[in-house]
Structures are given as structure tokens and as C-alpha cells.
Amino acid sequence: MPDNTIKISEKNKDYFDAVFQVVRLIPRGRATSYGAISNYLGTKSGARMVGWAMNASHTQKVPVPAHRVVNRNGMLTGKHHFSSPTAMQEALEVECINVKGDKIQNFQSVYWDPTEELGF
């Protein structure tokens, strides 16, 4: 019975799970920005909260592909928070995302906007 199907509508879970949900919805081989997620959640200026949520992502039972979330620049700003400093880049490269100098190449090509892809 413990089907913990997390829902964004669960106000009980707040911002965090909402962020996690969106991040999990990111297709393989794609990436998005903190601002885009926060915008999708309604707090367009709360990008920092998204980053905060990611910080807690490792505490979640359900895996969250935090490596698919980068800043507006396409830069892997949070790679230091991963298991290894290179874990994030490696994970992205596995998904056919080219990373050079801690930055996603051709970022707009892999960019995945939840407000558009999820149908705003």
C-alpha cells in the first residue's frame, strides 16, 4: 500500500518535492536550468530554492537526476556537491551531452523547458 507516488499537489511536501518531480521529468540527454524550474513552479525569482532543493535531493529515496540541472549559463555549478567532482560531467556525457570546461556545449540544444515541454 505504501505507494509513495509523489504529487506536486501535495502541499505537505512543499517546494522540495515539487522541484524533485520536475527534475525527474527531465528526459535523458536533456538539461534544464534552476530558473526554468522555479519559473515553472511559480517562483520565477526563486532559483536559489531550486538549488536548495537539489542540495536535499540526495536525502530523497527516489533518485533525482540533479546532474541534469545547471545554471542559466549551462555551467555545472553544482558538480562539487556530487559524489565525485567529475560525477556530474560524467553523467551528462553518458547522456550524450557534451561538457567542456564544466560547461554544457550547445546548451540550448539540450535545454529542456518544463513550462513548454510539460505544457505550462
Next chain:
DNA sequence: AATGTGACATACC
């Protein structure tokens, strides 16, 4: 309760 911090974003100098 108040202050500080944070994996960002935008504006200004």
C-alpha cells in the same frame, strides 16, 4: 524570533 546561508538570476557600476 532573528539572522545567516544557499548548486541562481538580474541589474548596476
Next chain:
DNA sequence: TGGTATGCCACAT
């Protein structure tokens, strides 16, 4: 062109 400053909201101490 890049550093500094402020906004934003939630969490930790």
C-alpha cells in the same frame, strides 16, 4: 567585461 549588490524563498542554527 566582470565584479559587486540586491531579490527571492525556504531551511538551519
